[in-house]
Amino acid sequence: MPALAAIAFDADDTLWHNERFFRLTQDRLAGLLADFAPRDVLEERLLAAERRNLGHYGFGIKGFMLSMIETALDVTEDRVPSRVIREIVAAGQEMLAHPIELLPHAREAVERLAASHPVLMITKGDLMDQERKLAQSGLGELFAGVEIVSAKTAAVYAAIFARRGIAPEAVLMAGNSLKSDVLPVLEIGGWGVHVPHDLTWALEHEAPPEGHARFSCLQDLGALPALVERIEDEG
Incomplete structure (x- = not known):
């Protein structure tokens, strides 16, 4: 498995x-x-x-x-x-109304990983706006599921994964926010991958969990498929 x-x-x-x-x-x-x-x-x-x-x-x-x-x-x-x-x-x-501009390596990373794993998008924000951005991104068909939530907490992530029949410890979450994307998933036993962005909202700042066995920090999404492959090889 x-x-x-x-x-x-x-x-x-x-x-x-x-x-x-x-x-x-x-x-x-x-x-x-x-x-x-x-x-x-x-x-x-x-x-x-x-x-x-x-x-x-x-x-x-x-x-x-x-x-x-x-x-x-x-x-x-x-x-x-x-x-x-x-x-x-x-x-x-x-x-x-602003057009969507994908970040470097975003499409390639999602495409590569979608070929080998179920890929989810978990985002917070306004429902209509997030749906608009996903539709304009051209990535929608690659995701096995999309969750648009009002907040990202350990309890919210746990409920999402439970509803989908996925053990939290078998999920890897990648995102630019330590507070919203990484720390809550680590808290429930999953893998958290920080992909820093040059601009991050002040209310999303948190200290990285240095030394955590399931935490990684990548320069960009281009390195994510190799990290996933390494986790699979070691798992």
Whole structure:
């Protein structure tokens, strides 16, 4: 029997670019509100609003838009010009329509692994937006299953794998976020592979589990098939 019963991938900033569009929109917001707050103060207020609102709006562009509007109201003491609100809404709509750009080696890695293992995509965020991005990516037909969840915790992963009849210790999860993609899967006994992205949202930062026997860090997805092969050979 193979050591790995399934290979799972995160989506945003693992398979395709995502955070870069948030950063560009933050740049746009900083320009709109330059008369009211310096950039560092604005970024601090926005991050605080995002953290505060996660329980209300979840992850994704729509929640980000609402947090930007709240931040604009905050730093202007409710005097934000209506044109700024309109610009924030327009920026969010542009993000929701932005074309998907796959990261290097993403397609090759998914194709190679799908030929030998059931491949899953497990992502969090807004349902409609994540479905749009998956459809535009051209990768959809390669996945044996797709899970779009509101949060990625050990309990959420355990429920996903139990529902699919997969033992957690036989799953490898690859993603750019230690907090969401790696640590929860290690917690339930699986394999966690960190594939860092140049841009990672501040709320996803965690320390790597150095020395953990089932943790690996790869420069990009191009090295993932060889890692899977090595795990299978040793398993």
